Amino acid sequence: MMPQLVTYRQRRRDGRWLRLYVPxxxxxxxxxxxxxxxxxxxxxxxxxxxxxxxxxxxxxxxxLWALPGIRFEIEQGATVVLVHIT
Amino acid sequence: xNEQHREILRMLAEGRITAGEAEQLIDALEREQPxxxxxxxxxxxxxxxxxxFGDGPGRVNVRVPLQLLRAGVRLTSLVPPQALAKANAELxxxxxxxxxxxxxxxxxxxxxxxxxxxxxxxxxxxAKVRVFCE
Numbered sequence: 001m002m003p004q005l006v007t008y009r010q011r012r013r014d015g016r017w018l019r020l021y022v023p024x025x026x027x028x029x030x031x032x033x034x035x036x037x038x039x040x041x042x043x044x045x046x047x048x049x050x051x052x053x054x055x056x057x058x059x060x061x062x063x064l065w066a067l068p069g070i071r072f073e074i075e076q077g078a079t080v081v082l083v084h085i086t
Numbered sequence: 087x088n089e090q091h092r093e094i095l096r097m098l099a100e101g102r103i104t105a106g107e108a109e110q111l112i113d114a115l116e117r118e119q120p121x122x123x124x125x126x127x128x129x130x131x132x133x134x135x136x137x138x139f140g141d142g143p144g145r146v147n148v149r150v151p152l153q154l155l156r157a158g159v160r161l162t163s164l165v166p167p168q169a170l171a172k173a174n175a176e177l178x179x180x181x182x183x184x185x186x187x188x189x190x191x192x193x194x195x196x197x198x199x200x201x202x203x204x205x206x207x208x209x210x211x212x213a214k215v216r217v218f219c220e
Contacts, residue, residue: 049166059164062157069128071149077141
């Protein structure tokens, strides 16, 4: 399943929480012109390094599809940072 | 297929037991074995430490889907041969004679498959590290 939401939570030293919810699909749509440029750059890099673009695309897709479920938490004293991809 | 099943098939192939006896043995084995536990989906790393003088105790909790590891090892097949040659030369120069070109994605995938049973526990007086699959 493609990642849908990236959640970022941070508890500051003063105890206040910062919460960011980043919807992946709308953000990707918003950044689609930049992603198109990046895709062309990747295609050129594949041709330069003689890597099959289809295989590279497949590999990147598998990696992207495997991202949901990642959870990263770090806690030090009163500070907490949590990143979760669903 | 586990070792006991393999042993039964070997006995059958050697003619030490008949096909009917082999079937009975396999049935008996399957009755004995409890239902297989679900396969783990995540690799988890938990680190806890005590810090009396600094910012206090801390904790790191990382959960990585095993599927991500599998996807990552498949990407190794995309590494260009010239990069592998350079990496091999550097490794050789550092005294590590490993030929990365002989390391195939299927070998790495096999390694990831066997991570299921991995558990690492490190206990120190002021820190604990735990790596396991869940």
